[in-house]
Amino acid sequence: MIIYGGSGGIGFATGKILASRGYDLHLVGRSEDKLAASAAELGASFTVGDVTDSDLFARVEKDAGEAVDGLVYAVGTINLRSFQRLTDVDFLNDFRVNAVGAALAVQACLAALKRSSGVASVVLFSSVAAVQGFSLHASMGMAKGAVSGLTLSLAAELAPKVRVNAIAPSLTRTPLAQSLLSSEQMAGAIAGLHALQRLGTAEDIASLTAFLLSEEADWITGQILSVDGGRSTLRTKN
Ligand SMILES: NC(=O)c1ccc[n+]([C@@H]2O[C@H](COP(=O)([O-])OP(=O)(O)OC[C@H]3O[C@@H](n4cnc5c(N)ncnc54)[C@H](OP(=O)(O)O)[C@@H]3O)[C@@H](O)[C@H]2O)c1
Numbered sequence: 219m220i221i222y223g224g225s226g227g228i229g230f231a232t233g234k235i236l237a238s239r240g241y242d243l244h245l246v247g248r249s250e251d252k253l254a255a256s257a258a259e260l261g262a263s264f265t266v267g268d269v270t271d272s273d274l275f276a277r278v279e280k281d282a283g284e285a286v287d288g289l290v291y292a293v294g295t296i297n298l299r300s301f302q303r304l305t306d307v308d309f310l311n312d313f314r315v316n317a318v319g320a321a322l323a324v325q326a327c328l329a330a331l332k333r334s335s336g337v338a339s340v341v342l343f344s345s346v347a348a349v350q351g352f353s354l355h356a357s358m359g360m361a362k363g364a365v366s367g368l369t370l371s372l373a374a375e376l377a378p379k380v381r382v383n384a385i386a387p388s389l390t391r392t393p394l395a396q397s398l399l400s401s402e403q404m405a406g407a408i409a410g411l412h413a414l415q416r417l418g419t420a421e422d423i424a425s426l427t428a429f430l431l432s433e434e435a436d437w438i439t440g441q442i443l444s445v446d447g448g449r450s451t452l453r454t455k456n
Contacts, residue, residue: 219431220282222246222269222323223292225256227392228343231424232290233260236431244282246274247293269293269319270311275326285333288431290341291320295361296394298354312357316343317364324372324382331380338379339431342369344386346446362386366442373440381439383430388446390418413448 219236223229224245233243233256243262247253250266257264265281267274294316297308320342324331331338345362347355365384373382389395389408399405399417409417423445429435430443444450 219288219290220244220246220278220286220323220327221262221290221292222278222319223290223294224260224262224264225249225252226292227390227394227420228387228423228427229290229292230256230260231420232292232427233262235424235428237261239428239432241287242283244278246278269323270314272322275322278323279326279330282327282330284330285335286327286330286338287334287336288339288341289324289327289331290427290431291323292343292427293319294343294345294394295358296398297357298398299357300354301356304357308357309360312361313364316358316361317368320365321368328376328380331376334379336433337381337436339435340372340376340380340382341427341430342382342384344369344384344442346386346388346444346450349386349442349444349450369442370440377439381430381435383435383438383440384442385423385426385430386442386444386446386450387418387423388412388444388449390420390423392420411449412446413452413454416447418445418447 219241221229225247237260245262245264248268253264265278295312344365347359348362369384
């Protein structure tokens with residue numbers, strides 16, 4: 219299994235579940251130190267690189283081995299700014315890291331995914347911001363909406379040999395969300411907007427990721443599944 223972002227909050231939590239189930243893991247990320255530490259804990263191999271560098275994907279394909287049973291793309295941005303302050307650099311970077319990177323990661327490993335002895339599984343990450351409108355989220359909504367569209371298109375084009383699904387989390391306590399959660403008061407206020415009255419944890423998201431990668435999910439493809447404490451669908455106070 220390849221985990222882009224395998225040293226991050228959700229990617230590493232997913233790696234822990236998969237390692238405990240005996241899967242071979244290959245991690246990808248920018249910081250060699252973080253990757254080496256995560257890989258040592260999970261018994262994984264790794265490739266160091268930035269998803270905005272197109273050469274990375276061929277290196278991952280080469281390093282990950284002949285056949286690949288699953289690919290997780292748990293890399294992303296949280297770039298929240300008023301619409302007036304967003305520049306073309308913001309829009310293009312968010313699109314590149316969240317959406318184009320996911321497409322290139324799958325494309326580079328497609329032959330290896332098709333060589334899986336079973337049905338291979340890809341898990342991408344969309345966001346609650348792609349299904350519900352929030353202010354300050356114009357660039358994120360665009361980028362994550364593209365991931366949802368990519369998920370559906372790939373699920374159709376790669377069936378029946380490869381399943382493709384996405385998870386759409388709400389705010390989850392990981393390093394990515396750190397800047398939003400540095401004040402406990404703010405974290406509590408955001409948690410209170412969720413029907414389940416808390417923020418997500420990396421483990422909340424990783425358990426569904428691991429399920430989607432497993433044979434138990436062998437008849438699930440083309441789905442964008444919300445793991446969001448009810449944020450996208452429920453309103454408990456008026
Ligand atoms: N946390 C949330 O609230 C939340 C909400 C909705 C959606 N999501 C989505 O869930 C996914 C996982 O997020 P997370 O919260 O687990 O993030 P995270 O804790 O920040 O982890 C991100 C991982 O990706 C790697 N990474 C970041 N930028 C990279 C780049 N340009 N090239 C290569 N590797 C890169 C990081 O390692 P290095 O820094 O060493 O590169 C790290 O391993 C993302 O797609 C995110 O958008 C998260």
